[in-house]
Amino acid sequence: MAGLEKKVRTCLWFQKEGLKAAEFYVSLLPDSRIDAVFEHGNAEDPMVVEFTLAGAPMMILTGGNMYKLTPAASISVLTKDQVETDALWEALLEGGGQESMCGWLEDRFGVAWQITPEILPQLICDEDREAGRRAQAAMMQMRKIDIEAIRAAFAGKAVQ
Incomplete structure (x- = not known):
């Protein structure tokens, strides 16, 4: 089976709706x-769903109420630009997701996500440590990351 040749995969424990979540997730990202x-006897809510998310092997185990998802484990996605950041952010919030801080959110299934424009870690970790600190301070005030505001902070301009 495609995708099952990888030795390591991330497994997320769901109480219910694992297949529904996996189908939603694969609709969001290429590859x-x-x-x-x-x-395992329940076609409406299968026990195991193996899937590939943007090339990364994943698995959802729908195992009931024994464990709960927490933000201690999250799916981190690097986005190319503000358009991709906004589209993914809005899709993941749809249907009952909750915004958090610094590019984090929880989707309607309870999975934590970090939606991070690829420029953000580059600016925060730049050789110019003071500029990097300004970019990080700006990020700490945001929910969804605003790339232009991060760039402005990095450059020493006022963040709107």
């Missing part, structure tokens, strides 16, 4: 697909 579904 994503459902690789395998193992029903």
Whole structure:
């Protein structure tokens, strides 16, 4: 089966709706697909869904109420620009997601995500440590990352 040749994959424990979540996630990012579904007697809410998310192997185990998802484990996505950042942010909030701080959110299924424009870590970790600190301070005030505001802070301009 495609995607199952990878030795390591991330497994997320869901209480319910694992297949529904996996189908939603693979609709968001290129190079994503459902690789395998193992029903174990419940076709409406299969126990295991193996999928590829932007080339990374993932798995959802729908195992009931024994464990809960927490932000201690999150899916981090590097976005190319503000358009991609905004589109992914809005899609993940749709249907009951919750914004958090610094590019973090929780989707309607309870999975934590970090939506990070690829320029952000570059600016924060720049050789110019003072400029990097300004960019980081600006990020700390944001929910969804605003690339232009981060660039302005990095350059020493006022953040709107």
